[in-house]
Amino acid sequence: MTNLSQFSKVHLVGIGGCSMSGLAQLFLHKGYHVQGSDAKRTPFVDSLEKQGIQVFIGHDASNVGKSDLLVYSAAIPEDNCERVYAREQNILQLERKDALGAISQTYKNVIGISGCHGKTTITSMLALINEYSKLNSTIHIGGFVDFLGGGVKIGSHDTFITEACEFVESFLSLCPDIIVLNNIDDDHLNYFKDIEHIVSAFEKFVNLLPENGLLIANTDDFRVKKIFDAHKGNKISFGLNNADFYPAKIVYNEMGYTEFNLINNGVDLGRITLNIIGEYNMMNSIAASVCALQLGAKFENIALALHDFALARRRFEYYGTKQGAKVFHDYAHHPGEIKAVLGGAKKYPHNKMYVVFQCNSYSRAKTLFTKDVNCFNDADIVLVPDIFPGREKDDGTVHAKDMIEAINNSGVTAHYLAEFSDINDYLTKVLLPNDIVITLGSGDVFEKTRNLID
Numbered sequence: 001m002t003n004l005s006q007f008s009k010v011h012l013v014g015i016g017g018c019s020m021s022g023l024a025q026l027f028l029h030k031g032y033h034v035q036g037s038d039a040k041r042t043p044f045v046d047s048l049e050k051q052g053i054q055v056f057i058g059h060d061a062s063n064v065g066k067s068d069l070l071v072y073s074a075a076i077p078e079d080n081c082e083r084v085y086a087r088e089q090n091i092l093q094l095e096r097k098d099a100l101g102a103i104s105q106t107y108k109n110v111i112g113i114s115g116c117h118g119k120t121t122i123t124s125m126l127a128l129i130n131e132y133s134k135l136n137s138t139i140h141i142g143g144f145v146d147f148l149g150g151g152v153k154i155g156s157h158d159t160f161i162t163e164a165c166e167f168v169e170s171f172l173s174l175c176p177d178i179i180v181l182n183n184i185d186d187d188h189l190n191y192f193k194d195i196e197h198i199v200s201a202f203e204k205f206v207n208l209l210p211e212n213g214l215l216i217a218n219t220d221d222f223r224v225k226k227i228f229d230a231h232k233g234n235k236i237s238f239g240l241n242n243a244d245f246y247p248a249k250i251v252y253n254e255m256g257y258t259e260f261n262l263i264n265n266g267v268d269l270g271r272i273t274l275n276i277i278g279e280y281n282m283m284n285s286i287a288a289s290v291c292a293l294q295l296g297a298k299f300e301n302i303a304l305a306l307h308d309f310a311l312a313r314r315r316f317e318y319y320g321t322k323q324g325a326k327v328f329h330d331y332a333h334h335p336g337e338i339k340a341v342l343g344g345a346k347k348y349p350h351n352k353m354y355v356v357f358q359c360n361s362y363s364r365a366k367t368l369f370t371k372d373v374n375c376f377n378d379a380d381i382v383l384v385p386d387i388f389p390g391r392e393k394d395d396g397t398v399h400a401k402d403m404i405e406a407i408n409n410s411g412v413t414a415h416y417l418a419e420f421s422d423i424n425d426y427l428t429k430v431l432l433p434n435d436i437v438i439t440l441g442s443g444d445v446f447e448k449t450r451n452l453i454d
Contacts, residue, residue, distance in 0.1 A: 002094060002102045004030075007069040012036035013082050014073035015055055016045050020096060022140045022152035023071065024053055026103050029138070029154045037063045037082060047150050061085035068092070071099040074168070097165070100140070101173025104160050107138070111291065112164030112174050114205060115182025115218070116198075117337050118284045119163040122180060125288035125309055126161055127153050132305040133297035137161050143314065159295065169201045176208055180216045180291050182284070184223040185336045186368070199223055209233055216290050218283060219243050236294075238286050245290050247282060256347030258282040262289060262299075269299045273307050277316060278344025285309075314446055316341060320453035324433030326350075329449045333360050333442040335368055335375035341440070342378040350436040355379040356423055358441040359403065361390045366398040373406040382407050382414040383423050388443030420448040427452065
């Protein structure tokens, strides 16, 4: 692990991203001179500049200046001019995950929120509980949270709460004292060989816990339960049934929002009322509650924070209306996430549900959306544009039309509409008041969604 004490001036390439902008603020809080660059302005840049962090728009070797450490995001290639300059000047370079791991070493207590789905929501819930309970923890989130004005909360207490991402096994750079393990699914198959490889990564992560560490796990997930059962250290389970913490007297109100009593080994701790949809968010709130209780939060503050909690941006986010129909967007891009979001949306008052899904990679389309596609079963109509390439190149082996065929074979009506302008034209013809439109995807779908609303 890199010792950060030897550096004083840090340059972050890709600083405008959510995680990188949060990392920049962590470095600033630790007393480093911080600067960075990005290809374009993002919503995070203004906040960084207000804190005195210089941000260059556009990449240029001269941006690096006299920095003695360069941190780059996974999206920045080796031939980036700033990285090339750093190599030539023998400036140490750290990938984002390694920098996050190194800076987490400067805290006494590290809590890693892990799982293939729900990390951002659980960590955001913990951030609001942290505020209401005055825990003063530092929190790093991989999404934009409105009440934080970004993705980081700098606290005075020596506790660090962060999303622990499984992609390229980046969470193995952390040294966690508490791990929340929410679920394990077949995601990121452009890196992982198969589901066994993914499970192995999570096993390695859990094995990082020290002897006095704590594993908090959702044992409804059978892969998580195997890891939980095998873990010899301190552990707490949560789930719908047969767990240390579980919900009781569950009620969905007329908006599809959840109310429930939180039970701990038969003891009723009290009632939690959420103002967000879905059973999956109920389980996310239980994960956050269990973790917060271990950090010393009182249940009444937890319940109040969860009642006031609004989802991070791009998590069933309301964008506006089109011809009287409400338009939402969600970051969901994996079948498990899509199924959960649409299952929750089914309880939201509506007539017809139109779903627009843009897959964010060719490898994900090929491995997850061309066979046995049943995650759209709660939709009335699914509209699929061309695949968003992301970091990949089209090798011609998969097309959005292959996804359409698989969705139609599942019994749900799906249409291929190459461009969002075509989708807009289609929706203009069919939408009625009280319908809902849900756009899904992790690419630039959220930007294109704004063009769909009136």
